[in-house]
Amino acid sequence: MTPHTIQTQPIDGQKPGTSGLRKKTRVFMEPNFLENYVQSIFDGIGGVAGKSLVLGGDGRFFNQTASQTILRMAAANGAAKVIVGTNALLSTPAASHLIRKRGTDGGLILSASHNPGGPEEDFGLKYNTPNGGPAPEGVTDKIFAVTKTIGSYKTLDTADVDLSTPGSLALGDMEIEVVDPVSDYAALMRELFDFEAISALFAGGFRMQFDAMHAVTGPYATAILEGALGAAPGSVVNGIPSKDFGGGHPDPNPIWAKSLVKTMMGPDAPDFGAASDGDGDRNMIMGRGIYVTPSDSLAVLAAHAHLAPGYAGGLKGVARSMPTSGAVDRVAEARGIECFETPTGWKFFGNLLDAGRATLCGEESAGTGSDHVREKDGLWAVLLWLNILAVTGKSVSQMMSDHWAEFGRNYYSRHDYEDVESDKANALFDGLRDKLPSLPGQTFGPLTVESADEFAYDDPVDGSHSAAQGLRIGFAGGGRVVFRLSGTGTVGATLRVYLETVETDKARMHRDAQEALADIIAAADEIAGIKAHTGRDAPNVIT
Ligand code: G16
Numbered sequence: 001m002t003p004h005t006i007q008t009q010p011i012d013g014q015k016p017g018t019s020g021l022r023k024k025t026r027v028f029m030e031p032n033f034l035e036n037y038v039q040s041i042f043d044g045i046g047g048v049a050g051k052s053l054v055l056g057g058d059g060r061f062f063n064q065t066a067s068q069t070i071l072r073m074a075a076a077n078g079a080a081k082v083i084v085g086t087n088a089l090l091s092t093p094a095a096s097h098l099i100r101k102r103g104t105d106g107g108l109i110l111s112a113s114h115n116p117g118g119p120e121e122d123f124g125l126k127y128n129t130p131n132g133g134p135a136p137e138g139v140t141d142k143i144f145a146v147t148k149t150i151g152s153y154k155t156l157d158t159a160d161v162d163l164s165t166p167g168s169l170a171l172g173d174m175e176i177e178v179v180d181p182v183s184d185y186a187a188l189m190r191e192l193f194d195f196e197a198i199s200a201l202f203a204g205g206f207r208m209q210f211d212a213m214h215a216v217t218g219p220y221a222t223a224i225l226e227g228a229l230g231a232a233p234g235s236v237v238n239g240i241p242s243k244d245f246g247g248g249h250p251d252p253n254p255i256w257a258k259s260l261v262k263t264m265m266g267p268d269a270p271d272f273g274a275a276s277d278g279d280g281d282r283n284m285i286m287g288r289g290i291y292v293t294p295s296d297s298l299a300v301l302a303a304h305a306h307l308a309p310g311y312a313g314g315l316k317g318v319a320r321s322m323p324t325s326g327a328v329d330r331v332a333e334a335r336g337i338e339c340f341e342t343p344t345g346w347k348f349f350g351n352l353l354d355a356g357r358a359t360l361c362g363e364e365s366a367g368t369g370s371d372h373v374r375e376k377d378g379l380w381a382v383l384l385w386l387n388i389l390a391v392t393g394k395s396v397s398q399m400m401s402d403h404w405a406e407f408g409r410n411y412y413s414r415h416d417y418e419d420v421e422s423d424k425a426n427a428l429f430d431g432l433r434d435k436l437p438s439l440p441g442q443t444f445g446p447l448t449v450e451s452a453d454e455f456a457y458d459d460p461v462d463g464s465h466s467a468a469q470g471l472r473i474g475f476a477g478g479g480r481v482v483f484r485l486s487g488t489g490t491v492g493a494t495l496r497v498y499l500e501t502v503e504t505d506k507a508r509m510h511r512d513a514q515e516a517l518a519d520i521i522a523a524a525d526e527i528a529g530i531k532a533h534t535g536r537d538a539p540n541v542i543t
Contacts, residue, residue, distance in 0.1 A: 001172040003076035003154045008032045014040065014147035016140040018345045018487030020126020022112045025062050028123040032153075034066055038073050038108075039153035041127045044143030045106065049078030054098045054128075056090025056181065057110025058216040058250075058279040059241040060117030063088055066110055066125070068160045075174035076154035082174065085181035087163055089241065091216045091280030093369070093377035094185040096132035100373065101184060106130050111279035114251035114366075115490065118244035122490050133350035133374030137466060182223050189224060189380065192310030192372055193387045201390040202230045207270035210382065211260040212239045214246035217280040220379055229386075235270075250277050252284035252366055252378070253543040254291055265289060272389065272396060276378030281346075282366040283378035285385055287396020293412050293513075293543075295325035298362030300403050301384055302331045305360060308387040310372065315359040319352050321345070322455050322470055323482045323498040324364040325410040334407065343457045343469035344484065346376050351461035364414060364498065401509075408504040411516040415539035416486075417495040417530065425485055425493035428533035432471055432483060435527070439473060444523035447475040455482075473527065478502035481524040495534065497524055514542070 011030075014021060014037050021037055028034050042048045055070060057063040067088035074082050083102060084090075090098065092109055099107045112124035127135045127143065135143070161169055161176060169176040202208075208231055212218035218239030225231040237260075238246060249256040252275035264273040264286040273286035285292040292300070302318050305311040317338035320328050332339035340358060342348035346367060352358040353371045362368040367376030385396075392399070439452040451474040457466045470484040479501040486494035499517045503509055514521070525531060 001156050001158060003156060005152050005154055006035070007152050008036055008150060010148050010150055011036050015144050016126070019113065019134055019347075020109070020124050022115065022122055022124035022488055022490055024490050025117070025119055025121060025123040028062060028066070034069055034125070035073065035153045035155065036147060036150050037125060038070055040143050040146035040150055041108070042073070042077050043146045043150075045127065045139065047077065048074060048105070050080050051105040052081040052083070052102070053079060054083045054090070054095055054102070054104050054107030056085035056088055056095050058091070059087070059089050059243065060112065060123065060245070060278065061119055061121070061243040062123050063110050066123070067163070069155075070108055071161060071171055071176060072156045072158060073154060075172040076156045079174050081177065083177045083179055084163060086166060086178055089216060090181045091185070091220060093281055093373050093375045093380065094181055094220070096128060096373035096375040097185055097188055098179070099128060099130065100132040104130065109279070112490075113279050113488065114249065114277040114282060115488065116245060116249050117278065121244065128374070131350060131354055131374050133353070134345070134347040136347050136350060136464070138464065182220050185220060186224050186228065188372060189383055190228070192380070193308050193383045194390065195229060197390040198383070198386045199230050201386065202232070206272070207232065208235050208272040208274070209260060209263055209270050210236045211252070211257055211273075211275040212236055213248065213250040213252065213257065213275055213277065214238045214240065214242040215250040215276070215278045215280065216241050217276040217379055220280065221276075224379065224383070245278060252277050252282050253541070255541050255543065257284055260284075260286065261291065272386070274382045274385070276382075277366070280378050281376040283368060283381040284366055285381070285396070287400070290397045290400060292396065292400060293325070294362065294364050294366045294368065295320075295327050295410060295412050296400065296403070297381065297385075298324065298360070298368055299327035299331050299407065300399060301368060301381065301388070302328050302360050303403065304388045304392070305384065307391040308384055311359065311370070316356055317352070317358040319349050319358040319361045321348070321363040322472065323484060323496070324362060325412040325500050326502070327407065327410040328362065330407045340460070343455065343466050345487070348457065348459070348466070350374055351459055355461045357461070364412070404509045405506055408502055409509045410500055410502055411511070411513045412500045413513050413517055414543050415497040415499065415521070416541040417497075417534050417536050418489070418540045419492040420495055420534050420536070422493045424533050425495050428495065428528055428530065429471070429483065429485065432528045436471065439527065444526050445519050447479060447519055447523050450474045450476045475520070475523070479520050481520055481527070483528060495530070497530070497539070499524065
């Protein structure tokens with residue numbers, strides 16, 4: 001089987017965003033688009049000759065076809081081995097684990113995460129480095145540079161390989177090992193958590209609903225929650241992965257996981273509710289009658305992680321993305337451990353985890369994880385919650401009330417303005433950036449601006465500098481608003497407005513978040529002119 005070299009030309013728009021390259025599926029299906037990007041990854045990491053890789057994805061439309069293309073190209077480029085999940089399925093955290101466990105030279109993950117799937121929806125591809133984590137900017141910059149000069153790619157002229165059953169195959173000189181996507185990951189979860197305590201919880205009548213949102217976590221959740229831990233059959237809903245996620249957005253938030261919210265807020269709600277996203281790295285946590293914000297979830301997990309066997313020695317430190325609320329900061333302060341504030345994107349946690357500076361990380365965008373892999377991990381977060389509830393015997397609402405009483409409450413909300421024309425979003429952003437120096441001291445309603453800057457990050461481990469990571473405005477008393485443009489969308493621009501205020505008065509800790517944030521919301525609009533710039537009266541999504 002002789003590799004073919006196919007001539008090509010650079011294609012515009014192949015700059016990786018917050019998490020790899022995400023585009024409309026139709027764009028990925030255009031001639032040479034996928035091939036150019038895959039060859040650019042291979043060249044950008046110094047070639048794949050003699051190397052081993054992991055390959056898998058969330059099962060969305062085009063996942064199977066793209067996997068076959070990538071396998072042919074890896075073989076033609078001289079790769080020694082590719083480990084691939086059955087039918088090219090692997091959740092993102094499971095892929096991260098396989099890369100680490102098998103010591104490969106990284107992996108390719110096919111996913112557009114929480115974005116919808118299908119021929120008219122979104123597709124994505126990202127490269128993860130040998131530590132199992134998303135490639136940092138230094139690597140994605142090299143990949144992007146190749147996309148701008150590429151002149152050819154290599155492939156084989158072969159039929160598709162059968163990925164439907166575990167086993168070993170050959171493609172040219174390359175070995176393909178097809179593995180069950182769930183078993184290694186499930187074994188890792190068993191090492192980290194007290195499965196006996198969680199099983200006893202379920203045996204005692206504890207009920208949960210896990211909404212897999214027709215996405216990749218279904219088989220993992222069914223095997224672990226219902227299979228290994230004895231949750232009642234039917235606890236996992238929407239558990240069969242579908243190419244278009246049942247026509248929905250596989251995004252675990254109160255808007256897109258509406259039916260779970262309805263169940264958890266209903267009269268006969270189970271004790272615990274959770275959901276995860278397209279590729280299984282995000283999570284949403286609920287209790288009977290209560291939604292837990294991702295920022296609060298991170299803080300609760302940080303305060304109690306030592307109750308799970310995998311974290312019994314305590315945490316080395318914690319990290320959160322800048323727009324994530326400061327709830328975890330106060331836990332870190334109380335426990336006397338370091339707390340890091342990074343730009344948005346899981347890739348920024350990699351160095352801290354590798355260096356042993358942080359054990360737990362989290363983001364407001366429904367991501368929580370630890371040093372067990374180098375991705376955020378939805379089911380892991382659910383199991384850590386279950387472990388903590390099993391040991392403490394508390395309900396989710398009791399856990400939250402006690403947490404707020406001890407540490408104070410950060411009321412938090414994110415308002416998204418989706419699909420804004422890029423020109424308008426940029427004008428809002430540029431105008432606000434120019435205004436920043438003049439804001440401190442100004443008042444907006446009852447609020448006085450105390451600080452205003454554009455966030456930049458100097459990585460404490462390798463010293464790399466990342467500029468322009470969001471505009472943040474702090475108010476006297478601890479309130480804050482942050483403005484960012486999304487780096488994961490595929491059309492127009494999405495303006496994200498992150499709103500936060502701190503409450504330490506116990507009598508005022510059980511209010512509606514939008515009501516508690518009303519002054520900050522009004523100030524955000526007045527300062528940035530959101531309505532004036534976007535022409536929108538209200539955000540599309542409030543989480
Ligand atoms: C990705 C990254 C996350 C990040 C999120 C933010 O999530 O992996 O670390 O917080 O994007 O997205 P945006 O730039 O749109 O605000 P995922 O789950 O889409 O891979």
